[in-house]
Amino acid sequence: MYETxxxxxxxxxxxxxxxxxxxxxxxxxxxxxxxxxxxxNENAYITQNAQVVNDVEEATHKWANLDGSWKLDxxxxxxxxxxxxxxxxEMGWWGxxxxxxxxxxxxxxxxxxxLTVEFSARVVSALKVVGDSMREEYPVDFNIYLYDASDVxxxxxxxxxxxxxxxxxxxxxxxNVKKMVLEIIKWSHDGRQAKILEFFTNMSETYEGDDLFxxxxxxxxxxxxxxxxxxxxxSNELDISLFNRDRKFDAGNIDSKLYQxxxxxxxxRAWLGLVTGEVRLAMLGMASKRVSGSVAEWIxxxxxxTQDWTVPEDDVTADTTAHDRLQLLDxxxxxxxxxxxxxxxxxxxxxxxxxxxxxxVEYWVDEELKDYSVAxxxxxxxxxxxxxxxxxxxxxxxxxxxxxxxxxxxLRIEGPSYLENEKTAVNATITWDDYFxxxxxxNYTDMANYVTITTQPLVAADETSNxxxxxxxxxxxxxxxxxxxxxxxxxxIAINCNASLEAISGGTLPAGLTISAxxxxxxxxDITVSGATVAGTFLIAVTGTVLxxxxxxxxxxxxxxxxxxxxxxxxxxxxxxxxxxxxxxxKIADKCLTxxxxxxxxxxxxxxxxxxxxxxxxxxVPDSKTTTADFWVISNQLNWDGGELDGDTKGKKVI
Amino acid sequence: xxxxxxxxxxxxxxxxxxTVTPTLVEDGVTKRVASGKLVEEIIRRYVNYQIDYEYMTxxxxxxxxxxxxxxxxxxMTVMDRLGAEITTTVKMTLTPGTRxxxxxxxxxxxxxxxxxxx
Numbered sequence: 056m057y058e059t060x061x062x063x064x065x066x067x068x069x070x071x072x073x074x075x076x077x078x079x080x081x082x083x084x085x086x087x088x089x090x091x092x093x094x095x096n097e098n099a100y101i102t103q104n105a106q107v108v109n110d111v112e113e114a115t116h117k118w119a120n121l122d123g124s125w126k127l128d129x130x131x132x133x134x135x136x137x138x139x140x141x142x143x144x145e146m147g148w149w150g151x152x153x154x155x156x157x158x159x160x161x162x163x164x165x166x167x168x169x170l171t172v173e174f175s176a177r178v179v180s181a182l183k184v185v186g187d188s189m190r191e192e193y194p195v196d197f198n199i200y201l202y203d204a205s206d207v208x209x210x211x212x213x214x215x216x217x218x219x220x221x222x223x224x225x226x227x228x229x230x231n232v233k234k235m236v237l238e239i240i241k242w243s244h245d246g247r248q249a250k251i252l253e254f255f256t257n258m259s260e261t262y263e264g265d266d267l268f269x270x271x272x273x274x275x276x277x278x279x280x281x282x283x284x285x286x287x288x289x290s291n292e293l294d295i296s297l298f299n300r301d302r303k304f305d306a307g308n309i310d311s312k313l314y315q316x317x318x319x320x321x322x323x324r325a326w327l328g329l330v331t332g333e334v335r336l337a338m339l340g341m342a343s344k345r346v347s348g349s350v351a352e353w354i355x356x357x358x359x360x361t362q363d364w365t366v367p368e369d370d371v372t373a374d375t376t377a378h379d380r381l382q383l384l385d386x387x388x389x390x391x392x393x394x395x396x397x398x399x400x401x402x403x404x405x406x407x408x409x410x411x412x413x414x415x416v417e418y419w420v421d422e423e424l425k426d427y428s429v430a431x432x433x434x435x436x437x438x439x440x441x442x443x444x445x446x447x448x449x450x451x452x453x454x455x456x457x458x459x460x461x462x463x464x465x466l467r468i469e470g471p472s473y474l475e476n477e478k479t480a481v482n483a484t485i486t487w488d489d490y491f492x493x494x495x496x497x498n499y500t501d502m503a504n505y506v507t508i509t510t511q512p513l514v515a516a517d518e519t520s521n522x523x524x525x526x527x528x529x530x531x532x533x534x535x536x537x538x539x540x541x542x543x544x545x546x547x548i549a550i551n552c553n554a555s556l557e558a559i560s561g562g563t564l565p566a567g568l569t570i571s572a573x574x575x576x577x578x579x580x581d582i583t584v585s586g587a588t589v590a591g592t593f594l595i596a597v598t599g600t601v602l603x604x605x606x607x608x609x610x611x612x613x614x615x616x617x618x619x620x621x622x623x624x625x626x627x628x629x630x631x632x633x634x635x636x637x638x639x640x641x642k643i644a645d646k647c648l649t650x651x652x653x654x655x656x657x658x659x660x661x662x663x664x665x666x667x668x669x670x671x672x673x674x675x676v677p678d679s680k681t682t683t684a685d686f687w688v689i690s691n692q693l694n695w696d697g698g699e700l701d702g703d704t705k706g707k708k709v710i
Numbered sequence: 711x712x713x714x715x716x717x718x719x720x721x722x723x724x725x726x727x728x729t730v731t732p733t734l735v736e737d738g739v740t741k742r743v744a745s746g747k748l749v750e751e752i753i754r755r756y757v758n759y760q761i762d763y764e765y766m767t768x769x770x771x772x773x774x775x776x777x778x779x780x781x782x783x784x785x786m787t788v789m790d791r792l793g794a795e796i797t798t799t800v801k802m803t804l805t806p807g808t809r810x811x812x813x814x815x816x817x818x819x820x821x822x823x824x825x826x827x828x
Contacts, residue, residue: 071738073752330752487745663749698753699739
């Protein structure tokens with residue numbers, strides 16, 4: 056359950072209640088808006104410029120620097136110097152020149168450090184500059200310039216004497232801004248570099264009251280799709296309907312603040328709020344206004360990203376459907392840079408999530424996945440062709456787990472025993488007074504009493520073979536003294552690789568050319584060559600031992616009693632590359648049979664709905680006139696139509 | 711504005727000899743749950759006002775008539791006892807009352823303004 060006040064718990068299913076809705080849409084979010092480009096006229100040796108637009112205003116640590124400020128007192132950390140390290144470490148842009156270079160305390164020498172952010176043309180009505188809160192450094196005197204697509208200066212904001220780490224202001228609306236430049240003249244500390252954590256204002260609007268017609272949320276944890284709910288993952292879905300006030304969502308309305316902003320991939324956050332407080336019926340007070348502002352307790356529904364928008368001209372609504380972050384992971388691909396030999400599903404899941412750019416605080420992986428060993432984790436990858444979402448699907452299939460986004464926008468991967476172990480107490484009791492209709496369907500499609508798991512063992516070839524050779528029609532070329540890194544790839548996982556240089560037919564290798572570094576990956580390598588004293592061409596050849604799936608074994612487990620009672624219900628997993636050993640296949644088969652050999656009478660409930668009820672929660676529901684039964688919530692649909700809330704909840708019976 | 715003031719658009723309503731009667735209104739939907747009990751979802755809560763004038767001068771009467779003759783929804787701003795300004799959109803209906811006298815700038819009685827939140 057989402058944590059709520061006692062007052063909320065008393066009122067949410069009271070005979071009379073009022074539920075409000077609220078939606079915030081971020082129309083310009085870095086990371087989703089591909090048009091955003093960050094550059095600077097100077098950079099420190101280590102800097103993370105892309106972070107100045109990621110909406111994170113706090114540095115992760117006090118970063119160490121050789122400017123005389125670094126004390127060995129344990130409070131300083133080394134700067135994140137790689138893209139991987141930057142995923143979980145916020146640093147922002149660090150300039151190179153030191154304040155005081157102009158001969159005046161804190162003032163930089165010209166040209167001043169300048170940070171530029173470019174994006175697709177938009178309206179700007181607010182500005183924000185965030186310094187380094189951990190080091191308590193910030194710009195004192197600075198200018199912000201706004202330009203259009205033709206580099207015409209549209210607005211100049213001059214600030215002197217700032218004393219805040221976080222500076223922001225609102226300005227008169229400026230349209231068609233394509234570029235904004237921050238020029239820093241004076242810094243808070245002499246002898247330090249410029250450090251900017253944020254320099255971008257996401258464009259957001261919040262809709263509630265008369266501006267919001269409808270919110271519909273569908274969240275699912277176990278998706279059966281006519282078979283066992285194994286290896287299926289689903290994005291949560293949010294449908295919203297907004298009031299198209301002043302036709303601001305119309306695509307052709309060039310006067311709208313949202314012109315060219317109503318597009319897919321806008322970030323949506325939604326809440327449902329229960330009015331929990333006493334409304335003060337002041338003689339002249341407008342109760343409805345007071346209610347929406349101050350006495351509702353809001354429950355988040357999650358973070359979503361818009362798909363297409365529908366803005367009909369003959370209607371007053373603007374509608375969109377949004378999916379959660381799992382959907383976005385369908386469009387990004389796992390790079391598989393490591394072989395991940397003798398790993399676990401836990402480590403593999405963390406590697407996939409990190410590769411997808413999720414920070415530690417953005418995911419949770421069940422420790423139970425450490426019980427599932429994998430000989431070759433890289434088997435999950437295909438060269439440039441395996442989405443992060445598909446990787447996660449295979450991981451949860453290989454452990455009979457579940458993967459979904461929770462309300463806090465945390466990607467959760469839960470093991471097969473998570474509910475049994477962690478959800479032992481009832482989170483909510485639903486009575487006859489709370490629901491309209493209840494059904495307990497027998498889910499014969501969700502059972503299996505004859506389970507076949509096929510192993511996919513990766514076996515090394517007996518001999519090494521040539522796995523890559525540069526096409527002689529297009530040899531690599533190199534200049535005198537140049538160092539060049541060539542990325543090569545092949546179709547099958549290969550180990551024990553060895554790269555060599557070859558001359559083109561009838562020619563010779565450029566004098567002095569050698570391989571100076573190689574980084575082998577499952578499906579390729581980065582080969583660095585250098586030392587050529589003359590320009591020329593060359594070929595690269597790589598030999599290696601190919602790993603391929605051989606000697607598959609079918610592990611079959613069945614339950615005779617169940618087959619006699621229910622007839623044979625078969626289930627098989629025959630193509631999961633992570634099930635590589637007989638032991639793992641047996642473990643999965645046994646677990647699958649235990650969980651699925653008996654038909655369950657699950658729960659389908661149409662009721663008043665409680666926004667605080669979340670996936671995996673354990674609910675107690677009347678089973679007969681005198682008995683109750685416990686269920687785990689596996690699907691939750693909340694429909695709010697501007698005032699009335701109802702819910703459709705599906706539950707899996709606790710056995 | 712001071713507590714008790716009522717404005718329609720930018721026009722202050724005359725405060726002499728008036729009584730203000732707010733009516734709390736709730737729009738809701740009721741349903742019966744499985745046990746047979748009735749439950750209600752409140753869709754919207756708002757306040758309608760009736761403002762009655764015992765007497766009103768001809769000048770004030772014309773101002774009120776002028777607001778009514780705009781034939782549009784009006785923006786009503788009230789200041790509550792604690793000094794908070796609350797604005798809402800209202801539909802105005804008018805009972806013009808009885809003309810009691812045409813002396814001294816005319817005098818009306820029984821004027822009543824109904825303001826219904828929209």
